[in-house]
Each structure stands twice: as C-alpha cells, then as structure tokens.
Amino acid sequence: xxxxxxxxxxxxxxxxxxxxxxxxxxxxxxxxxxxxxxxxxxxxxxxxxxxxxxxxxxxxxxxxxxxxxxxxxxxxxxxxxxxxxxxxxxxxxxxxxxxxxxxxxxxxxxxxxxxxxxxxxxxxxxxxxxxxxxxxxxxxxxxxxxxxxxxxxxxxxxxxxxxxxxxxxxxxxxxxxxxxxxxxxxxxxxxxxxxxxxxxxxxxxxxxxxxxxxxxxxxxxxxxxxxxxxxxxxxxxxxxxxxxxxxxxxxxxxxxxxxxxxxxxxxxxxxxxxxxxxxxxxxxxxxxxxxxxxxxxxxxxxxxxxxxxxxxxxxxxxxxxxxxxxxxxxxxxxxxxxxxxxxxxxxxxxxxxxx
Numbered sequence: 001x002x003x004x005x006x007x008x009x010x011x012x013x014x015x016x017x018x019x020x021x022x023x024x025x026x027x028x029x030x031x032x033x034x035x036x037x038x039x040x041x042x043x044x045x046x047x048x049x050x051x052x053x054x055x056x057x058x059x060x061x062x063x064x065x066x067x068x069x070x071x072x073x074x075x076x077x078x079x080x081x082x083x084x085x086x087x088x089x090x091x092x093x094x095x096x097x098x099x100x101x102x103x104x105x106x107x108x109x110x111x112x113x114x115x116x117x118x119x120x121x122x123x124x125x126x127x128x129x130x131x132x133x134x135x136x137x138x139x140x141x142x143x144x145x146x147x148x149x150x151x152x153x154x155x156x157x158x159x160x161x162x163x164x165x166x167x168x169x170x171x172x173x174x175x176x177x178x179x180x181x182x183x184x185x186x187x188x189x190x191x192x193x194x195x196x197x198x199x200x201x202x203x204x205x206x207x208x209x210x211x212x213x214x215x216x217x218x219x220x221x222x223x224x225x226x227x228x229x230x231x232x233x234x235x236x237x238x239x240x241x242x243x244x245x246x247x248x249x250x251x252x253x254x255x256x257x258x259x260x261x262x263x264x265x266x267x268x269x270x271x272x273x274x275x276x277x278x279x280x281x282x283x284x285x286x287x288x289x290x291x292x293x294x295x296x297x298x299x300x301x302x303x304x305x306x307x308x309x310x311x312x313x314x315x316x317x318x319x320x321x322x323x324x325x326x327x328x329x330x331x332x333x334x335x336x337x338x339x340x341x342x343x344x345x346x347x348x349x350x351x352x353x354x355x
Contacts (some may be wrong), residue, residue: 002263006025006336007330007335007336008032009337012235012238017063017195019147020186020188023185025154026157029154029158030161032039033161035172036138036163036166038166039119039143040090042166043072043074045074045076046077046112048093048109049077049095049352050104052152055152056155057157061077061158062225062315063312066278067180067312082106082107082108083108087111087112087180089118091115092168093108093112095108096121097123098124098155099125100128103232108112109132110131113135120137122159123141123142124142140158140162151321163177187308188316191307191317192320197258204321204325205328207329208328210270213268214269215244215270216272217269218244218245219273220274221280221283223276223278224246224315227312227322228247229316231272231322235329238326239326239327239335241330259297270301271301272301273303276311
C-alpha cells in the first residue's frame, strides 16, 4: 500500500482512530451546558445547516425517531437561506455551522430571529456567535481545529443534549438517552480496532480497493438515509471521488430501469446496498428483489448491515466503515483526505460575488 503519511497531512488517520475521544469530550461539554428554560415547549424542531454541519442533524433526527423519544414532535433539516413558512414560536430552531460563517445558516439565523424566540446555535464562533450573543441566544460551543465533516461526534451529541437542556424529554427518556450516549465511546473504540490495520483483514481497506477507479452508487432505505448521505459526502471530500445514491422504495419506481445506457457506464459503477434489520418488512423484500434483479442483469453489488444490538450502534458501525473506506480510497488515489480545494475555491468566488 502507498505510504499514507505521504498524503495524510493533517493526520486524519489519528482523528478517525480517536473518534471515541471526540464523543467522550462532546458528552463532557454537553453535561456542562446550562439549562435552557422556555415558557412553552416547542412542537417542532428545525435544524438549519449545510454539508458537514448538517450531517449530524440527519443522524440525530433518525435516531430520535427510531427511539421514539419525541413521538409528537416534528424534526426537519433545512439546507436553504430561509426557513420554511410554518416556523413560528412553537418551533425550536437549531443553527448548525461549524465555522459560524456559513452564509446560508447566517441568513436562516436572521429569519429565525424574526419568527421565534426559541433558538440555539452549535458553532465554533464566527458571525453566528456574534449574532447569537447580541440576541442572547444560547450557544453550544464546538472545539476548533476540525473540518466540519470530522466533527460528527460533537454535533450529534450536542443535538441530543439540546433536547436534555431544553427539557424536551421525559425523565425516563432522558435517563435512557444519557445511558445510550455514555455507552458509545467504548463501542466505537472496539469497532475501530479492525480499521487501523493496513491489509485485507481490514474491511475498509478491502472495500477501498474494490472501489478504486469505480463510482460508488449507494442505495438505502429512508431509515438509513443519514448513512447514505454520509458515505457519499465522505467519498466526495475525503477520496475526491464521485459518489451518488438514492433511497428504496423510490428508486424502484424509476432508477432501477436505467442500468442499460449509456453502454459501458454501469461497468464504472459499484453498487452498495446499506441495510438494517429494522427496515419496513416490504423494504426488506424490495432489497432482496433488487439483488435478484441485479444478479439477473449481471451487475456486481456489495451489501452491508451494521453490527450492534441497538439501532444507534448499527448506524455508527456503518458510519465508521464508510469514513475509513473514504480515507483509504483517498490515499489509494494519492489525495490528501483533509484537503477540499474546489470547495475552498468556490467559497472564494462566492465571497467576491455581490447580490
């Protein structure tokens, strides 16, 4: 294997290996946060963020729904300059921007201030911190020195602690949530042991080699959509590789019929099925039907289930597989996993542009 130290200029390897420490630190910071008191509790939660600052929100949303901690609360993710029209004072708006300078999130922040007094920010600082201090908006402060996508542990844990600190959970659910979060670091530490070796006993290294010079095409259920999005984003940023995906059952009604043309295109793709045992029974049948159809068409595919007793453990397990695979694939492509040159260039162009 290519010497990864030649390309890993910011020690992403170490960051992945020590992900359990990030979660431990996030729990410590979450516990130290002050209580947030509202006269009336919100009926909806709207999390506004972009890219790596939004992916933790996707995990949080599906985890909370699966655990049924807030069965009567609507949770949505906003990736636009303005918030949806239904946002009002019955909505808790969480503003997530690692840098604090994401222009879409700053715009959404100003919109939120006009619509509700229930706002919390998750950020390192920047313009967002300044605005929040001016309007007495609580801030969950992120540590500096990370790429937004690499701070997933902090953002996911912080979103959960916002529920706790805002008093949105029943006492039993709060105790269960804290217990679940506290168990994560040891689980992550155990899972990570298989990913630090650089040979084909390492599932991520093996998968990276299978994906070399191929385009990952990732399919999952809506339940596993956060993992689907995470894998795509990590391949795109860490590996500098194109990656696409869709969800079942929607893709069964259109995309499944597209594997014919253009001639030769399918040979450049590598189909990956991300599954979970808690999927809807009919979704399970649909995945099995897809496998049968792909086999009939002679199309190669890979299939993965997360390992773990709980839903959260299983999605974390698949997340680690995707993160490590994208890292090793980047090294195989002789790319710095940390670098995002075209994102930086695009930001420079946008900063020069005027409305």
